[in-house]
Amino acid sequence: MNYVIGIDIGGTHFRVGLFDQDGGRLLVSEDATLRSGGRDWMLQQVRERSRVLTERADYTVKACGVSFGGPVDLGRQQVSSIHAPGWASFPLAKWVRENLNLECCLDNDANAGGLGEYRYGAGRGSHSMVYVTVSTGIGSGLICDGKIFRGKDNLAGEIGHIPVSDSGGVCSCGGRGCLETFCSGTAIARRGQDWASRRPEQVSRIVELSGGRAGKITAKSVIQAAAEGNMAASQILRESARWLARALLIIIRVVNPDRIVLGGGVAQAGGVLLDPVREFLEELGSPSIGYTTEIVLSELGIYSPLYGAAAMALDLIGAAPAGADS
Numbered sequence: 001m002n003y004v005i006g007i008d009i010g011g012t013h014f015r016v017g018l019f020d021q022d023g024g025r026l027l028v029s030e031d032a033t034l035r036s037g038g039r040d041w042m043l044q045q046v047r048e049r050s051r052v053l054t055e056r057a058d059y060t061v062k063a064c065g066v067s068f069g070g071p072v073d074l075g076r077q078q079v080s081s082i083h084a085p086g087w088a089s090f091p092l093a094k095w096v097r098e099n100l101n102l103e104c105c106l107d108n109d110a111n112a113g114g115l116g117e118y119r120y121g122a123g124r125g126s127h128s129m130v131y132v133t134v135s136t137g138i139g140s141g142l143i144c145d146g147k148i149f150r151g152k153d154n155l156a157g158e159i160g161h162i163p164v165s166d167s168g169g170v171c172s173c174g175g176r177g178c179l180e181t182f183c184s185g186t187a188i189a190r191r192g193q194d195w196a197s198r199r200p201e202q203v204s205r206i207v208e209l210s211g212g213r214a215g216k217i218t219a220k221s222v223i224q225a226a227a228e229g230n231m232a233a234s235q236i237l238r239e240s241a242r243w244l245a246r247a248l249l250i251i252i253r254v255v256n257p258d259r260i261v262l263g264g265g266v267a268q269a270g271g272v273l274l275d276p277v278r279e280f281l282e283e284l285g286s287p288s289i290g291y292t293t294e295i296v297l298s299e300l301g302i303y304s305p306l307y308g309a310a311a312m313a314l315d316l317i318g319a320a321p322a323g324a325d326s
């Protein structure tokens, strides 16, 4: 039996997991990311938690896969994120080799999440699958015939930065009118805050769920209020769902995958988001171009990238993937 370590480094949480060669999750060590701790704090956490899991493993740990929540230079196997202080150009795979003594493969969280769902989650049994992650930003991982489709510049799947409207604001990428400015978790929170300033009486429940401060409204509080039946919150989510449906229809038109798997923090909303997405997909679709692509929620939830990181590690040592078609 071969064991591997999967690591998921995100802006709000990080996770280190011990997996067996069938992708079985044996142990997970996770916590909130201390942003003020920067890169050194995170690396120390990863090193210590990996050491503890390795010590508790019944079999030898053979390799490590790392999912990073930001842009990654795949060729150099280093982080290329400019938004996370201290991480720019950091050779993370090399660090793992030298500090954990494990072969390592690094990828971004959208690709890792896609691979995780394809092998072990809602994408099992599909030939082509697109994983769409909606959280602070929006990304996607394209899986074609069992492999991550990357494109010439490793930029395939950057759906959050498709310009969908001339009317949108400036995006984190510097572009204007990107999908991400309309339906990411950040956009949902901003829309909630807009409502609070214009129609405070309608969003009192959302404000209450945000600790009583309109400026602290998050996507999570909007989603919770919508789940309770709050009209304004439902309306905010419907606006986002309409934009998301547009993006999913673009994916269907370009890729026509077997399945689209919705993941990321916002997708944890479940039906209050998925139901209007399905409704708008129907409305925006064409009566003459039918499709059978399924839209489903992720099965692994917040753990999709961690499972994907384990899958990357298993690929490194040539372990047979369970549940994969290829």
Ligand SMILES: [Zn+2]
Residues within 6 Å of the ligand: 160, 161, 162, 171, 172, 173, 174, 175, 176, 178, 180
């Ligand atoms: Zn953008």
